Amino acid sequence: MATVEIDRDVCENSQNCEAICPADVFAIRDGVVEVVRPSECTACFLCVENCPSGAIDVDA
Numbered sequence: 001m002a003t004v005e006i007d008r009d010v011c012e013n014s015q016n017c018e019a020i021c022p023a024d025v026f027a028i029r030d031g032v033v034e035v036v037r038p039s040e041c042t043a044c045f046l047c048v049e050n051c052p053s054g055a056i057d058v059d060a
């Protein structure tokens with residue numbers, strides 16, 4: 001199972017990952033994007049490729 005982490009020191013809360021993830025791994029809670037369903041990750045790396053701040057680490 002892949003692990004998905006957001007580096008909070010780098011994240012600018014663009015929310016691109018939440019918009020693009022085909023597996024609904026992310027959700028917006030209180031205006032901030034969070035990893036909520038990492039077990040659904042298929043390691044497609046779309047979130048990594050579309051994060052403007054390089055904040056997401058997917059370990060497949």
Ligand code: SF4
Pocket residue numbers: 004020021022023024025040041042043044045046047048058
């Ligand atoms: S690698 Fe793909 S499936 Fe996994 S969290 Fe990122 S966008 Fe979603």
